[in-house]
Amino acid sequence: MSLIYDPPQDCKLVGAMRAIHGVRDSITIIHARPGCHCGMILLKALGSNQNDVRVISSGFRAHDTVYGAEKRLSAAIQLSHEYFEPGLIAALNCSAPAIMGDDIEGVASSMEEKIPAALMTMETGGYEGPAWIGYEEALAKLTDYMIPVERPSADRINLIGIKTDDINAGGDLTEIRRILKDHGIEVNTVLADASFDEIKNSPDASLNVVLGGDGLECAKVMRERFDIPYIITPYPFGVKKTTEFVELVANRLGRKVDSELIEREVKLVKDGIERVCMFLQGIYDMPVAVIGESGRAFDLAEFLSDELGLNVCFLAISSKNHLTSNRIEDGNGHFGDVFIEPDRFEMNDLIKGAGVSMIFGSTFEKHLSSEIGAPLIRVSYPVIDEVSITDAPYAGFRGTLHLCETIINAVITQNIEEIEE
Template sequence: MAQNVEKIKDHAELFQQPEYQELFKSKKESFEGMPASDEVARVAEWTKTWEYREKNFAREALTVNPAKACQPLGAILAAVGFESTLPFVHGSQGCVAYFRTHFTRHFKEPFNAVSSSMTEDAAVFGGLKNMIDGLANAYALYKPKMIAVCTTCMAEVIGDDLGAFITNSKKAGSIPEDFPVPYAHTPSFVGSHITGYDNMMKGILTNLTEGKKKETTNSTINFIPGFETYMGNLRELKRLTSLLGVNATILADNEEYLDSPNTGEYEMYHGGTPLDVAAESINAEQTIALQAYSTAKTREYIATEWGQKTSVIRPWGIKGTDQFLMALSEATGNPIPRELEVERGRVVDAMTDTQAWLHGKRAALYGDPDLVLGLLQFLLEMGVEPVHVLVTNSNPTFEEEAKALLAASPYGRSATVWGGKDLWHMRSLLFTEPVDFLIGNSYAKYLWRDTGTPLVRIGYPIFDRHHLHRYSTIGYSGALNLLNWIANTVLDELDRNTIVPAKTDISYDLIR
């Protein structure tokens, strides 16, 4: 029978049709062995209680939906920030396919990375042959200027030595002897994506700057964004440093790669920090990191091996941006331009306009350590009261810093920092101690569905909304974006709660 293309249904509508609903019902009854619906409802209600929360927080051997990813994901993000660089993952093909997909879903851009395609035989005999063949193929087919190698669990468990493997690959003629192949061991079973970013950044800078140290500096300042997934932040960083007259080197600049223009012509490698510029970073005046916990090893390496001053400044909110600009002004001797003073005033005015809607609101948030600290800086400036602060990839230093920041504000003193916890823990927190809104990535939509807590999508990954990664969250412009997203989520929820005609719509106001 001929198909009518006019009646093709999207999956969101298709699976609501009676035949599919009947299929799902039969599947539950015949195959899933579901308990009776009243028992399911009883247990579901029990998971909302303090009794269940205590059991939930007592678990030790199980993690449910952690708010982190594994090391190689961060490593390949660092790699694509350098000119014509191809990430090479020494491990199975399935792992690198996952990493590519994860970034493509967030950035809505193709993400290139290859693997050594290790299988069972490599797991037994080692992956040297895979490395030799893989590097040769990658070099010949994709013509990169640099190949950055990291590892997955398989390679780490069997103990493959990347340094030796790369040396042997060069001896075998896979790639030229002088071709740059930085590497980082990135076992997925320890650390997280921010650890992998740090390891790869250190590996790349170690490789590119070897033998490049000079007696004098080159009057530049290095900026390391960290595990940054908002391309608007890289653009904002470039704008601010340009306005201050800073001779800036961004390590690594993946802005154009992950937000590339459609010009009608295919390019495999977009933008990136030029390799010769990155090599000269060893001779910069200083290095400023915008994140601390995704750059810890890199900063230690720069300070000890390069003998270079390093610092961390998070330009989030008004105070953080002020500190960042004043540091640049001091470093260059250039005044902060009038343009930025006016911009600051506009944002302060906007915050004043909106503060009545956010002052005293209770919030929950989760994410990477530096993201959470930046958000806390902004929330406290607005008089929002953080209640639940959850970071899966936490560490004691972060927790001390977060607690000190919260204790310094009257709005932060009722907050609890939950280090090492996951999103199933957050679910219990939201049921037992409700808040006015939740800040998190796309995975938080399940918390919104279960608990009814309004969701502000900030973080990584954002899979289910488009273009948020193109905006900034840093600088004065970023503060305005944060204000917009948070305040309008609160107002949207107010409208949803006052929308029933002749019942709640007495407060369904036109003007807020």
């Protein structure tokens, strides 16, 4: 097995940041050399929330590797409070200061009384693990701030596993909320796409819904501490998984699913499908590759195969979660071999040999897509060359149509001469 590794996912820092940044009134302090901070800023600024980048650097400079940078961190905490008045300030300790032994927890403790915001610290050295570990840990840490509720509201749920920098995240969330609301189910808090107060108020829910398995640690902690049960649902791509999602949530809350409502939604999808039925026939059995995070990619692959009839001949999980190994077994024959966090070079080689006609992945698959002449549908993190500012989802019933449209258009807009080249 090869030692060198061209990674399909980032380190713990990015996972932690993605979780914390979802707290809408938080500031994340990157306690690191400038490169890590610049990297975080870039990942956020190249997305669809350019005016909501809440990441600052502690200002770590070269000489701080000798003398330590705890003073810079405390200045950064102070400044964060004075400039932004956040509800939560999170300091993420990266490789350099972590190795040097900066005591960020000590710094935070010493400032607790001065700073009204909640202070959170996390060790996120690059060598400590991959991004998904950081995400799980950060979400779990947010439970420290949650306030127990004696009688949680019935028919209110928390959604766990949303990442605001996923493409179409806003649209997906809007659609999920809409579907649940139609069934009389309200979303209490989204982890993480909520204010800090809403995070604190998370225990005021009867159920935690873990989407695709992302954020499972947080759900477990909430069950232990606040007695809130959790269920794991698929990420609702397509008609079947969306229906399954609604059924799982409703049933767990002791509610009946309104089958007429579901029928109406399905009819709308059917009406849309009718309008492009010939194209859908045309792409049936098209071989595709899917590359994405565990919490999304499995469900996407199943939808593509099951409902669109595409042939998912390659599935790579760029970033695991706690359920990944279970999901591999549950494929129902909708995908063949699954590659878990493969080396990019090897993955690209395999995809080139797989004869796919379309790739579902991130911006980093763009070059590969160009090389093999297969259109790229950007569905996986990170997407840094497409924006989504409408509320068009990929999830849910409406998302089914939007995704169909996107897939068909990616095929039929190609210029035959370019393809033949």
